[in-house]
Structures are given as C-alpha cells and as structure tokens.
Amino acid sequence: MKSAIRTRRPLALAVAALVGLPLAISGCGTTASASSTDAVKEISVMDYYNNEPDKSFIGDALTACGTKAGVTIKRETVPGKSLISKVLQQSSSKTLPDVLMLDNPDLQQIAATGALAPLSDFNISTTDFAPGVLSAGTYKDKVYGLAPTVNTIALFYNKDILAKAGVTPPTTWDELKAAATKLTSGEQYGLAFNANPTYEGTWQFLPVMWSNGGDEKNIDTPETAQALQLWTDLVKDGSVSSSALNWTQADVKDQFMAGKAAMMVNGPWQIPALDKNAALHYGVVKIPVRDASQTAVAPLGGEVWTVPQTGNKARQAKAAEVVACMNSDENQMAMAKSRNTIPSKTTLAAKFATDNPKLATFTDLIKTARARTGELGEGWPAQATKIYTAIQTALTGKASPADALKQAQDQ
Amino acid sequence: MSLTTDLSQAKSQATSRATLRAKARAKSGSNATPPGEANQSPRRRSRKRRERIFQWLFLVPAVIYMALFFGYPVVKNVVMSFQDYTTTTFFTGEAPWVGLANYAKVLSSSLFSTSLLNTALFTIGSILGQFVIGLALAIFFQRKFPLNGILRSLLLLPWLLPLIVSSAVWRWILDKDSGALNRFLGELHIVNTGVPWLTSTSLALIAVVGVNIWIGIPFNLTILYGGLQEIPDELYEAGSLDGATGWKAFRHITWPMLRPVVSVVLVLGVVYTLKVLDIILGLTNGGPANSTQTIATQSYDLSFHEFKFGEGAALGNVLVVISLVFAVLYLRASRRSVDE
Structure with a gap:
C-alpha cells in the first residue's frame, strides 16, 4: 500500500509529459501551415506511378504543367497498395499534398470525407468528358477529380x-x-x-x-x-x-x-x-x-487527379491549374499515346482511334464504359x-x- | 484467470502483513510512531526522497516509450472498436459511439466461425510442424560432423528472406499448372494431373500451413539448439553408464532439461502464428472461397479494403485477447523456469 502512494507524484509527472508531447507536436504543425500566404513557388504532388515507364511519362507531364503554372513540382510516388492508407494518414494529420492522384473507384470514398475540393471551385471545365469518366469523378453532383486518360478490359x-x-x-x-x-x-x-x-x-x-x-x-x-x-x-x-x-x-x-x-x-x-x-x-x-x-x-479504369482541401487558397489555385493542365487536350493525347490508354474526352477519343487502330477496341468500349462507383x-x-x-x-x-x-x- | 488468482494471493499476503504490523504496534504500547521512522533525521529522509526521484527519472524514458508505442495504439484500437470509424473520421475526427455494435456485427457474421476455425487449424498445424521438425534438426545438429556450421546457417535462410519474397516464390512453386512442386511430383509419377495446391478449398490451408512451417523452422531450430547446448554433457555420460542412451536419454535427460525452453518456444510461436498476415495475403489472399481466411486477414480486409475501421478494430481486439491468453501463459511459464 505504501508503495502506491510513493509512485503517485512521478506518475502524474509522466502523464503530464505524455499529454504535453502530442500537444506540442500538433502546435508545431499548425504554425507551419498557416504562414505561407505569399507567392506559391512549389506544389506537392502524390501519385502511385512508381514504375517505369509510367513514372517518367507522368513525371514529365507534371513538370511541364508546373512550369506553365510557374511552380516547381515536389512529387512523391508511393506503391499503389499503400496510397489510400497514406492519404488517410495525411488527412488526419492535415498534411495532404496540393495535388493528389487517386484510383477512380476510391475517389468517392475520399471525396465523402470532405478532404477534396470540388473542381467547380476553380472553374475547371468538365465538358466533353465521357459520361463514365465524369460519373467516376463525381460525388453528390460535384466533380472532384478528372482523369486525363482511361482504360478498360x-x-x-x-x-x-x-x-x-x-x-x-x-x-x-x-x-x-x-x-x-x-x-x-x-x-x-x-x-x-x-x-x-x-x-x-x-x-x-x-x-x-x-x-x-x-x-x-x-x-x-x-x-x-x-x-x-x-x-x-x-x-x-x-x-x-x-x-x-x-x-x-x-x-x-x-x-x-x-x-x-x-x-x-x-x-x-x-x-x-x-x-x-x-x-x-x-x-x-x-x-x-x-x-x-x-x-x-x-x-472504367484509370486514375483521377484531385485538389485536396489543404486550407491554403493560393496553393489550391495553383494545384487546380496543374490538374487542369494535366487534362488539357495535348496532354490527354500525348499520355494516351505513350501509356496505351484512351483520352477521356470523347472528341479526342474519336481522333485517337483513327490514329491508333491497335487501341480501337478499347476506345470504342470507353464510350459506354461504366464507373464502378457510379451507382x-x-x-x-x-x-x-x-x-x-x-x-x-x-x-x-x-x-x-x-x-x-x-x-x-x-x- | 491466472492473473486474478495472483492478485488475490498478493492481496491476502499484504493484509496479513498489515495485521501483523498492527499487532506489533499494539504490543509496543500507546506510542503510535513506529520505532524505525522516529530515528530518521529529516536530512536523511530528503536524501532518500531525492534518490527515489532519480530512480523514477530513469524510468521515465521507458514509461514514455511504452505508453506512446504500446499503450496508445492498444487504447486507440479498443476505443476505435466502439466507434463508427470510417474514412471520414480521418479528416473530420468525428467518430460516433456505437457501443457493442461492431462486435455484434463481426461476431455474428457467417465468416467469423470460418476464420476462427482456420486460425485455430493454421496455428496448431504450423506450431506442431515447426516444433517437431525444429527439434529434430536441433538434435541432429548436436552431433559433430563436417559442414555442420554451414548447413545450420543455411537453414536460417527462410528467416532472413522478407516474407513477401518467400510468399511470392512459394506461390510459383505451388502453382497448379507450371509450379515446381507439381513438376517434381509428376516426374516421380506420384501425381498425373496438376494438384491445385492453392486453388482447392481442401488443400489451400494445408499448403499455407506448409509454407508457414518452412518459415518457422529456423526460429524453433535456433532457440532449441541453444537450449540443447545448455544441457551439461556430464548428464549424458552419467546416463549412458546407467544404460540411458538414444530415446531413453532423450526422454529422461534432454526433454526434462529442455522443458523451460520448449514452453517459451511454443508460446512465442503461438503468438507469432496467430497474427500471421503477409504470408496468407501473398499466397492466397484468404481464398479460395475464404478457405484460408483467418481472423488476422479478415480484420485487415475489413479495415483496409472495406474501410470499416471500427469492425476491423473489433476483430483485431478479439485476436489480441486470444494472444493475451497465451502471453499470460508465457509469463507464468517463464516465471516458473526462473524459480526452478
């Protein structure tokens, strides 16, 4: 009994230290993210194209889009299997990247958490995209992600x-x-x-x-x-x-x-x-x-690009520019050709089919392809x-x- | 159960000690202060107190580490299992309480009994195989023969390979159509058609257990070999004079002397095997038709594929409780071996 009384005070000290530590850590986190309101120079991007040749194709397109938007790209590629757990981790620690790639069936799951910004906030055009592509990128009537190119089986x-x-x-x-x-x-x-x-x-x-x-x-x-x-x-x-x-x-x-x-x-x-x-x-x-x-x-298969809610409007605007650029006509055609995928805009797909007869069957299928999360x-x-x-x-x-x-x- | 008996014993001892002290105090008269404490000078007391604080300061890093990396995850997992914890929770931090709903859902699911049975079969099968083969090899390597050391270190190989690599290789070996095992058996005319090791509901669990035995042999071999080295040679010499050789020597000398090591190996093996995840995911993903689904793989599936984190945590806790039973057994076994 005696020993129990002895322990009480140091124990309280230890508990105080333990409670204090996470507080101190989270305190550091908030001060760091609130500061940068001036000109955005760098945008962080996360995707799962961690194997060649896709890694370079996507990397080059991102770099070009970054230059166009006047920012450098800080890119992180993670293995496909660990992307979602990483995203969840980041959304709880409020460290989501500025631009996030998601596999299309995961989009609604993540959009439902509130972690993503609707692309309409940034006036990104969604016209001409194949219906399946839009339904994959839409959650509760708002488009959250766009896929430059898509695929099927x-x-x-x-x-x-x-x-x-x-x-x-x-x-x-x-x-x-x-x-x-x-x-x-x-x-x-x-x-x-x-x-x-x-x-x-x-x-x-x-x-x-x-x-x-x-x-x-x-x-x-x-x-x-x-x-x-x-x-x-x-x-x-x-x-x-x-x-x-x-x-x-x-x-x-x-x-x-x-x-x-x-x-x-x-x-x-x-x-x-x-x-x-x-x-x-x-x-x-x-x-x-x-x-x-x-x-x-x-x-419908393929990956969509999204703009997470990072709380920094200036960075989000730049991120949206990059997402729009990734989905531009030229990028859709270039990426479709290099990665053997199909442009997600219907007018481009028609042109693409005539130039790439080998992919004609897939191009034809995309017109009626259905998103897994559509319903x-x-x-x-x-x-x-x-x-x-x-x-x-x-x-x-x-x-x-x-x-x-x-x-x-x-x- | 064992914990409670321990506690009650300790408590009864403490109370009897207290009554003794009270009696002694009564004997020494009306003076309430115990004789020892009255003699202590205040300076000595403060020094003792400082010492105690220093003792505690040394403990603080360990306590913080334990609380942060062991305490927090366990508590969090328990809390999570009572919440409707979804992907949204990660962003908003909101997780409504649902009481025992997660447990009710997980335990009443038709898959639970399958997983529980598979977990039991997987654990018992793996431990039995690993232990028997590990012990046999350990005894074999007790003899002195050329290449003994090299062979023994080669046997450690399965332990050194990343589990993902081993399971990928075994997946090829066990493939029905072009796997090495079926080729080998075909050459020997033991089987004519490809045996669907990983795709038959009756064979898949056996195949997975087999691979896990292969992985677990080095652990059993190493610990048991170490235990065997500890047994003094004189015992065998004395035994052989009395006619105890071979099997008799094993039964009457080796086994009793090895007992403490055996109990440690078995209990640790059970705890390690219960939570095996990567090997099963790599080999079969829990298939075909859930025939290799264990509580560990099902919990992983619920959390990371279906995003039902609350249910996954509830199932994980069931596994923790099962492991805990064995952990308590281990603590008792090791305490007994220290006492001996």
Missing part, C-alpha cells in the same frame, strides 16, 4: 493459335465457350482470366455481368447468375485453369505470353509487355456478350467484396452460381 487472342485451330474470335458466350474448349489441349488452356478474392477478381467479372444486364446494387438476380454460370462453366470444363482463383492480371498476361492460354481478359496496360515479344501476334476484341443483340458494357459510391467496396466472394464460392463448386450470389448478397 477486353479479350486478347493469340492470332497464330486461333488460325491454326481454325477458330475466329468469339463474339457471344456460346462462341466463347466453343472456342475455349477447342483451343484447350495439353498444357494450353483456351482462356485465362483472373477470379481472385480481391477487387481485381470483381473487376474482371464486371464486363459479363453488366453486358448481360446485371447490376451491382443487387447481385441476386438471374442476369448476374447467368454471367457467373458462364465463368463457372469455363472453369469446370477445364478451358480455364482453376488457378484463375489465385491469379492476378499480371499472371494472366504471363500465361498468355507463354502460350499457355490462347485468349485472355486483360487491359491495354499490358501492351508494352506483349509487344516486347516480336513472335507474339495478338488481336483484341470486345468481351463476348450472351446475346448478339446486347451491347458490351465495360468497367453505389462509397458503398462500392462492400458490394465488390460480395461479388468476388460469390465468384470464388461458385468457381470452387461450394454452391451453384445462383446460390453463391444469394448467399453473398444476404451476408
């Missing part, structure tokens, strides 16, 4: 293998199933896609789900069940390796490049890798639809989890596609 096929087997690129599900079966022999699978338990697995399933009239709001519908039945059939009859349950999109590309898959579902960002192998002749078509009368609806906004991550859970349940044979979707939806 389609069906790549190995021209040599298909010609040898006398198979033409499929356009409907029946043709896809028949082609995939015919192209499967020995170590070679007819088709490769990824159905892993991450958002990537969901993303690759969206084209068949959406084209068939399925909707993410409620996945327990016959349309979505039909789509999942297609995925399940392809794995069950062996034309897609069951490894799809664990593959990433990069793995899928490796299978295709090694000639172990005659066709694959993938995006245009794989083109530089595919082109490195001169012996590989490939073509790209839209992902087949169930009925020839249906239109292919593809999911659900911040509710998308939860529903995307349900979708990949259902895919995994059905592909492993734990439940029929319809039951798997019902279970996931009800969870």
